[in-house]
Amino acid sequence: MSERVMPGRTDGLITLGAADALWADLTADSAVPTASGTCTRSPAHARAGYVLLCSHVVATERASDGQWSVPEVEVRRAAAELNAVRMDRHDLVRIGPFRGTPRQECNDQKPLRWRQRITRELQELSGPERAARREVGRPYHLAGIDWRQILVEQTRDGTQRTWWLPRAVVRLLDAAEHTETQWVHAARTRQASAAVTEPPSLPRQAQDADGRRMTSPEGPIASLRPYNKELDGQLYSVLSRKPGTARRVAGWACTVCRTAPATVLDHCHEHGYVRAPVCQSCNTQERPDHLYSNDIRVAGRYTRLFHTDTDDWLRHWHRCPGCRARTTLPLPHLAAWTAHTACRSLRPSHQAPRGRTPCGVLRVSWTGNQQAPRSCLLTVAVDLCPSGEHRILAQVPYREAAERFRIWLAETAPAVAAAAGPDRLDDLPTQSRPVIADTSGEGLALF
Template sequence: MSERVMPGRADGLITLGAADALWVDLTADSAVPTASGAFTRPPSHARAGYVLLGGRVVATVKASGGQWSVPEGEVRRAAAELNAVGMDRRDLVRIGPFGGVPRQACDEETPLRWRQRVTGELREPGGPERAARRDVGRPYHLAGIDWRRLLVEQTRDGTRRTWWLPRAVVRLLDAAEHAETQWARAARTRRAGAAVAEPPSLPRQARPAVGRRTATSPEGPTAPPRPYSKELEGQLYAVLSRQPGTSRRVAGWACAVCRSAPATVLDHCHEHGYVRAPLCQSCNTLERPDHLYSNDIRVANRYNRLFHTDTDDWLRHWHRCPGCRARTTLPLPHLAAWTAHTACRSLRPTHRAPRGRKPCGVLRVSWTGSQNAPRSCLLTVAVDGCPSGEHRVLARVPYREAAERFRVWLAETAPAVAAAAGPDRLDGLPAEPRPVIADTDGDGLALF
């Protein structure tokens, strides 16, 4: 029998077992499924002075008698924040495996490292089912979230498995990892500089909420990620990425697109080599063309956000590259996706559905040639799996025509972005733009 919460305690503290039961009870109706043992089972670190619940750090304290406890009010606030998170299970982010991507450096004092944990478990023989049976020492949950219930496994070419999680959960776990990093840094600073330790009986709290990524250390608040203000504009990624301390500097900014999550990567244009801005992992994944190969893209529904609901934010972001801004265009993969998704929208076949008509098949765009030779570059928009004929070609659009259509659409959709672009402002740009980089391993990491 689980421990019951006893309200009315003078110090507002409850045992870890009671906190486990309270967390599950309060989040029973959450869109994001939670797991029992958030305070008592790995990878929680209650005896290290904190636990992670969603995107929040909740402090733990050693109460009288040496028993570890947690403020009940903090558990309730963390549950309320998680319950407020909406989730679209169809809006997925690929979390692995990625060939040729260097592993992130592991910080011993920030042990969540959720991507490494998930990837390591899924690569074991038997995967999560075997780990669930063994259970001891396994990451049964991540920041109180039962990630196994949300994992989507897809198989490509009948052989290669890929793993996906909903974007809302990826944002939560990234926020938890960032909050834990801030907590650990503050704790190290406190240990190095404090002459007198803080009494352990005083509750210590950290409150990084989803959407407001702040963290509170054992002795006070640390600085939240600051807004990005074009500090890296015009710099070449090849130069900046080799400078020491760049990763730490990027982590100090908020994502330049969603402006809420902490930045984790430095996004740049692969055609011109210029830095765009720091982004969070979720936005960086959203920007990446879907299922990208050397000259082929599957155009997924998430392009609605890039070219409809969040259009202005993304156009501003892509035009942070001086090369794209000067030519009033987008990198070839993005321009191809825009052409298929927006310019050729009316050409896509539809079929009857319970609520009107539904677009049919899977939209795909490919191209021959290069944007560096626009006269010979041709975009082909097609629909795969359509009842009227598989691989049905909807349109063949020359690159120059696609670029001109984009200029007209940009002026109508985002006038401020269009006013700051072109015409062919080439001052300071390389004489020869970088060619498109072929994605030889099929992981979709090179062309965006």
């Protein structure tokens, strides 16, 4: 893109109005839709010393004429990061509403808290009153992203509404929220320490040793520590009741993607052990897509779980001592693997303009005692076939599915298989826990 001369530029600084125009110009071709007025409309925090663009905190300065300005280079850097994001509009993450989650107050002048902002706005009255409220300053963008253009609303049973956003956008907003929280905390610490030696009117902007202005951190996880098995072998039911656990989890980077801050403590619902801290996006991707308590829809996201990112996910699942000792997966995950991988060659296909496409929607269910998974029988079927069929592809006993998985694991991820070893029963619960089908989404809460 050609260099543009921005009005109001002074020594690398541009006014907030010019920054709005530059942001819109630079992100015009971005896969993620952006909003207008990102630096001048709520929830921008120019008077607080910064504005949030993507996952970048851009510091503001006030000129002698009273106008607020931002560094042009930081606006361009944030736009470049956003333009590099690839978004799949079909890879969705549920963002609410969730039963049992306490409603939190959300003020326009407080940090991002993007989930609460979206929930608050969507739960308000619809129609002219809602539009009028928005016109008088209600937040209409989040970190420069126009989330309304990509929000998907689904209705279950004709009554319950649920809201979804593309996974790539969820990760961006999680990173933005974390970056803002860290920046505000650091700014308050600097102000408190500088108040003793400097006049209170000076330090809106932090300075380094050379006197240069400091802006945002190097990245959304720059201040996070990697997870090093600190919670290995601990029971979730015990750990979740300890005070301070939530704050401790928030200090780790996600153990799966390693590109976002951890927000939840993932655990094995079958054995009850903690796996590791993960981000919201990875937590929803890991959760089986239950139709009923014993029925799973096998969606396209399982390609990532069992093909493209196999090593990372298998290593993560085997952080549970129960799954690792038995060299298997929890029943819902093993069922999904059986349908998606072991029975992949059985799925029929249909002629399409660009070759053949898989038939219908793949589904796997099981019958038997879920508290004793080895008694279960897995049934792999195809629903919604274009020709009207509902075909049963295979019926696989649990023991046979587990044995197939062991063989596949040894070939696909030998390091994970070697760490599992033979079936060991030491240190495992005396009774297997019931499989929990988390269908309401309440598991998205931290505990």
